[in-house]
Structure formats: C-alpha cells, structure tokens
Amino acid sequence: MRRRAASCWRKGGCMSMSEGPLETMLAAPEAKTAEEPPPPQKPLAPTDSVAGRSLVIVIAITTFLAALAAGAALLVADASADWRKELAREITVQVKPVEGRDLEADVQAVTRTVLTASGVRDARPYTKEESEALLAPWLGEGLNLAELPTPRMVVVKIDPSRPPDLAKLRASLAQATPAAVLDDHRVWLERLSRMAGTVVALAALVFVLIVAAMAVAVASATRAAVATNREIVEVLHLVGADDAFIASEFQRRFLALGLRGAAIGGGAATLFFLVARIVARRIVATPSGEQVAAMFGEAALDARGFAAILLLAAAAALATGLLSRLIVLGRLRELE
Structure with a gap:
C-alpha cells in the first residue's frame, strides 16, 4: 500500500485505489474521460x-x-x-661605495671571492645602470642618480642540495673588501x-x-x-x-x-x-x-x-x- x-503521488494520481474517502479524494482527478490526460502534479x-x-x-x-x-x-x-624556491637558490652581496676605494674593483673582488666558495654555481655583478634601475620603482622615473652613492649588487646562484657555509663566506668577503654585505634573505623570507x-x-x-x-x-x-x-x-x-x-x-x-x-x-x-x-x-x-x-x-x-x-x-x-x-x-x- x-x-x-x-508511486501514485509521484505520477499524479491512480486510476483506482482501495475504498475510503481519502483514497476516493486522491483518485478524483483521474475520474475524467479517457480522452483527457491527468493534470500534472505540482x-x-x-x-x-x-x-x-x-x-x-x-x-x-x-x-x-x-x-x-x-x-x-x-x-x-x-x-x-x-x-621559498627562488630564495633557496640565491643569495646577494651588496657592495657599498666607500670613500677612498674603487667601487668597480671591490665588485670584481667580491665576484671572484664568491665564485671560489663551495656550493656556488654562478655569480653575476649588476652594472651601475642595472643597480639604478632597481631603485626606480621606489624613487620614481626620470631622476638623475649619478650623484647618489648607489650600491652595487652581486647575485649569487647557489646549489640548494649543498649550500655554501655562509659564515665562512662572510669571513672571506670581509677579507676581500670591507664594503661587502652578504644577505641570505632569511629575515625577509x-x-x-x-x-x-x-x-x-x-x-x-x-x-x-x-x-x-x-x-x-x-x-x-x-x-x-x-x-x-x-x-x-x-x-x-x-x-x-x-x-x-x-x-x-x-x-x-x-x-x-x-x-x-x-x-x-x-x-x-x-x-x-x-x-x-x-x-x-x-x-x-x-x-x-x-x-x-x-x-x-x-x-x-x-x-x-x-x-x-x-x-x-x-x-x-x-x-x-x-x-x-x-x-x-x-x-x-x-x-x-
């Protein structure tokens, strides 16, 4: 039952059900002529x-x-x-201009020093123009930075599987030039x-x-x-x-x-x-x-x-x- x-409710009603007033009421919509289809169930x-x-x-x-x-x-x-992946493969050395020292010579000395360290794959010093371009987003375009003591950057690619000893590398850079500052991006990361x-x-x-x-x-x-x-x-x-x-x-x-x-x-x-x-x-x-x-x-x-x-x-x-x-x-x- x-x-x-x-099943009868799902289809909209049945042709006949067991006797009783409720069943008769539910079956009433079907008590029409055979030509008329039953109304759709809402x-x-x-x-x-x-x-x-x-x-x-x-x-x-x-x-x-x-x-x-x-x-x-x-x-x-x-x-x-x-x-994290990028910083794990890269460190930077900032070479600051110091009065009485040749900035270009310091950059070359830093590059040679880092290339001799174990775990270093490559080192590329930024040119003066490239270093000034790094400051453009912060200082604005069109400024003449020739008179500013713009530091130079040396980007060092390292091997993540066997990274260099940073303490030893810092000591080697200090011997090469006092103007070099090693940044391993740890704080920034x-x-x-x-x-x-x-x-x-x-x-x-x-x-x-x-x-x-x-x-x-x-x-x-x-x-x-x-x-x-x-x-x-x-x-x-x-x-x-x-x-x-x-x-x-x-x-x-x-x-x-x-x-x-x-x-x-x-x-x-x-x-x-x-x-x-x-x-x-x-x-x-x-x-x-x-x-x-x-x-x-x-x-x-x-x-x-x-x-x-x-x-x-x-x-x-x-x-x-x-x-x-x-x-x-x-x-x-x-x-x-």
Whole structure:
C-alpha cells in the first residue's frame, strides 16, 4: 500500500485505489474521460518559483565568493612556494661605495671571492645602470642618480642540495673588501612566509563563513518549503508514503536549484580569473606591475586552480541536496 501510494503521488494520481474517502479524494482527478490526460502534479518544491529563484541567486553568489576565496588562497600559497624556491637558490652581496676605494674593483673582488666558495654555481655583478634601475620603482622615473652613492649588487646562484657555509663566506668577503654585505634573505623570507600564511588563513576563514551562510540559506528555504506543503506531506503520510520518499522529492528539487546556482557562481568565478590573467599580463610591463609579479607571480590560476573551482561548485550543489534531505527528515520526525 505504501509503495503504491508513493508511486501514485509521484505520477499524479491512480486510476483506482482501495475504498475510503481519502483514497476516493486522491483518485478524483483521474475520474475524467479517457480522452483527457491527468493534470500534472505540482512538485513539493518547485524550481521556478520566486523562492526557488532567490535560492539560486544566493547559491550563485556564495559559490562565486567561495571560489574567489579559494583561488586567492591558492595564488598566495603558490607565490609563497615560489619565493621559498627562488630564495633557496640565491643569495646577494651588496657592495657599498666607500670613500677612498674603487667601487668597480671591490665588485670584481667580491665576484671572484664568491665564485671560489663551495656550493656556488654562478655569480653575476649588476652594472651601475642595472643597480639604478632597481631603485626606480621606489624613487620614481626620470631622476638623475649619478650623484647618489648607489650600491652595487652581486647575485649569487647557489646549489640548494649543498649550500655554501655562509659564515665562512662572510669571513672571506670581509677579507676581500670591507664594503661587502652578504644577505641570505632569511629575515625577509620569514616575514613573507608569515604574511602568506596569514593571508591563506584569512581566506580559509572567509571560505568557511561563506559556506556557513549558504548552509543557513538552504536550511531556511527547506524549512519554508516543508511548512508551505505541510498539508500535502500529511496526506502523503496518510496514504502510506514513507519519510524517505518525501525527503527524496525535496532533495531532487533542491539539488536542481543547487546545480543551477553553483554553475552560475562557478562559471562567473572562472571568467573572473581568466579576465584577471589577461589584465595582469597587460600591466606586468609597468614598474609597479613588475613588483606585483615578483610578489604574487602572474596572478593566474593554473589547471589545478580551475579544477578546484569545478569541484567546489559540484560540492556546493551536492551539499544543497543533501542538506535539504537531512532537514526534511528532521522536520518529518517532528510532525510525527
């Protein structure tokens, strides 16, 4: 009886049921001429209603924001990994101009000293023009730096598998010239790592808050749908439909809403990151753009990032359907 009643409700009614006033009432829509098809059964949670469209908008917005938070966390994490890899392969020696000493001779002495150290792969001294170009983003373009005591840089490539003894290298540089200062970027790397970790943690917190907001919206919409269709749910209980069947109807409808909203939000997030990649490539040629690229890379997601957005959108849709089912089951137990 329960299976037949559930099947009859799903199809919109049965031609005949067991005797009784309730069964006769449910079968009344079928007591028409054979030429007229039965009227379509209105779903418990219609997807084309005002409430359904509002829920689609909410899911689309939350999915979009969650994808942005996840994408930002991936970008910062990747940039932080690039920083660590790059700095693990490189150290710099700053040669300061000292009165009474030949700066060019000091630069050559520093270069020869670091090249003789074990664990050093290469050393390249920056020219005067290149050193002044490093100051341009901070001091501005068009300034005459000829009269300024601009220090010179020597970039040293090291072997990460067997790095040089920095204490010994500092002692050798001090013997070569008192104007040399070795920088292994350790302090700067620690600060950047802490900053990247903070940004990733904040992005994760924002992501959790967005997911919680979406869950609250789905829960509210599901409870409202159950309350609106309470009389239909009670009739279904009377004719033998079990809680699992009723919950599956709500789950199917809310899953459709979740898929629609997640597709819109995930597609918008994908388009946003694609446009951001194009814009970043256009501004990277500027001095400020070069600094941003040095800090955060090209600000473009790779295939892994877009796959994460796709998985996030799918998870949002599935979570919408599953959450609605759990809430409906809980409300049905309360009605009993």
